[in-house]
Amino acid sequence: MIGSTARGSYAVELQDLTESKLAQDLTARFQPSEPTLVQDLALISDIEEITEVAPDTIVLLSNHVSAGGWMVSAALRYAWERRACAVLAPEQAVTEATVELARRLNVALLTTTRDVTQLSIALAIQLGIARAGVMARVQAFVDEITQAATPTALAAQISREFGGARVQIRVSGTVTLDFAESAPSSDVFTGDGGDGDPIVVEIPQGVTSAELVLIGTGRRTREYAEQALRAAVPIFRSLLFESRLNSILDSLPAMSIASLIGSAELGLLDAPSREAALRGAHTLGERYRTVCILAAEPASVGAVVHHIWQRFYPEVPLTAIADGWLAFVPTAGRVARDTIVNDVRAGFGEVGPLGAGVGVAEQRSSPTELLESVREAWLAARMAWPERARETNVIEFAEIPSRLLDRLVPAELADKLAARIFPDLMGDAASGEIIAAAVPFLSARGSVSRAAEMLGVHRNTLQTRLRRADELGVPLADPTEVLSVHMLLASVLRNG
Incomplete structure (x- = not known):
């Protein structure tokens, strides 16, 4: 067996090889409907050599090996066992029965009128050219996505590249960004594993684990999708950090009624506006709980609040409102429904003496319930305002006691x-x-x-x-x- 080229990091599509000028004497007698990846070529001089080929290899049967018609059928079976992507044989050695076998095994079958040994050289050259083309395609994609200004815009570009596929950011198992350009149509291939086998690439970002997930690949190969996602990771990482920084800057205390009239409490009369709520709603998952933090003097406790919040939920931004902050915490993955309250109590019990109350709304499952959820969290935070040293300053809306209504x-x-x-x-x-x-x-x-x-x-x-x-x-x-x-x-x- 002669391997025509070393296995590279970039696979190419079989169709790119068969349609090239150097392979113009090839005829595809059967080719699977989904994209077929090619990593290597193997020129076979003995039928037993097929048992040593690697996956995603084109098996080229020399004229000598193909002399017996049954040899092509045997090569197809061996290729199927080894997960080779295609078998190439002299045209005269292939019958309709052989084509039917290739179809049943879903192994591409190619024929040629040229000498197979000479053709293998041309295919090896074309494979190298095609690999260079994949690298160029990935680089062109990277050049395009560097223009994205936000994580959502970057997700939109990736989704378009892969035929409207779903793009997600998962942090510690929680989906914090979920975007699909369009619903996949029936003729769009969803990848080697379909929707059940997404492509997952890690995004290094410190103490929490983040992942970039692509569900479906459109008409692109899975190999290309993996390379494209790895190339997108540094851009995603910088945009996520920038988004987190902007969220902190946006959540700096705003001028409130309390500041204007010198009251530490009057500013708490107005519930957060719809605009304030929607500013932070981009983190909504399938299920979420709203957290509202109210402070008598946000400028004084802002640094402490951000330090505590970053310790528990660095991936969820705080959105500034008059006299405090809002956050929308997805309740999926590691963040269970009750975990949020436990985390908030563990962290924000420390700022009670500084004049801060924290309210947690009930779990919601629809963006249409956003404002109702915000009102619940805000009202609970009003109730949570501590008056004595031992009073809790974190209250769930569902557990507001009647004795606190005078607040x-x-x-x-x-x-x-x-x-x-x-x-x-x-x-x-x-x-x-x-x-x-x-x-x-x-x-x-x-x-x-x-x-x-x-x-x-x-x-x-x-x-x-x-x-x-x-x-x-x-x-x-x-x-x-x-x-x-x-x-x-x-x-x-x-x-x-």
């Missing part, structure tokens, strides 16, 4: 609202005692005995103060107003 009324607004709604109460010299009696009474659901026990006073004393509240216009028994009164007075009491 919806900012303390600095509570006094002004109470003075407007209950002027007689707030103008009374004993307003502090009356409010201190009314709030436990409402918390105890109207039980005088329980409220008196909570306050450590006699029930008669409590009843006297409650009657005085009623005289001053505070509705403690109207079921339509009792919740709002409770929330307002609790906020006034909390403000001290």
Whole structure:
């Protein structure tokens, strides 16, 4: 057996060889419909030599070996076992039965009227030329994708190169970018392994493992796709780092109402806008949970917040909103639904004393639920605002306790609202005692005995103060107003 060339790192397509000028005397009697890769050529002078050929090799049967018609059939079977890509034989040695066998085995069958030994030299030359062409094609592709400005734009270019195939970035098993230029049509080949056998190339980026994934290759060969993806990795890596840096810059504290009026809490009244939410929505996966971080002074705790967030989720950017940040964490792969809450509590418990509350929304599975998810996380973050050293500053929306609802009324607004709604109460010299009696009474659901026990006073004393509240216009028994009164007075009491 004579190997016509050393196996190279670039395979070429069989069709590129058969359609070349140097191989113009070749006839394809059968050729598989999907792209067929060629890595090597082997000129066979003895039929047993086929058992030594490597995969993706064209087996060239010399005129001497092909003298017996059955030899071509035997060569096809050996080629199939060795995963050779094609058998080339003299035209006179091939029959229709031989062609049918090639079709059943899905091994390309080529014939020629030339001397096979002489033809092998021409094919070896053409294989080298074709390999150079693949290298040039990869380089041209690299020159094109270097113009991409964002990871999404780069994914779009790769998808187009491979017939609308799906391109993904997976970080620690979580899909953080998922793009397909178009749905593959029925005539587009999806690669050697189809959708179930994607091409995966590692993207080195430090402590977390990232992968560039191509699902389908269009009409391109898998070999070319692998080379193209490896060439795209450095570009993807730089764009991912640039995207992360831009996310940090974009999340720097914005001027808020709190900054303008000197209040540490009033700026928390407005839920994040649709625009703010959509800025960070590019990381959405099939399932996700929204995390909202609110801070009294974002400029003071921003560095700490970013340091903690990068420790747990470096691949998920923080998006700046007034008085805090939003993040959309995909819940797939290593990041399970409950893992997010555990991670956030482990990290952000450290910044509670600095004045930061963190809310986590319920898991969502559709981008159309984005704003609802943002509102949940924002409301939970409002509830999570710590007032005492041991209070948690991380709350899930689904677990907001009713005892925290008074936090919806900012303390600095509570006094002004109470003075407007209950002027007689707030103008009374004993307003502090009356409010201190009314709030436990409402918390105890109207039980005088329980409220008196909570306050450590006699029930008669409590009843006297409650009657005085009623005289001053505070509705403690109207079921339509009792919740709002409770929330307002609790906020006034909390403000001290």
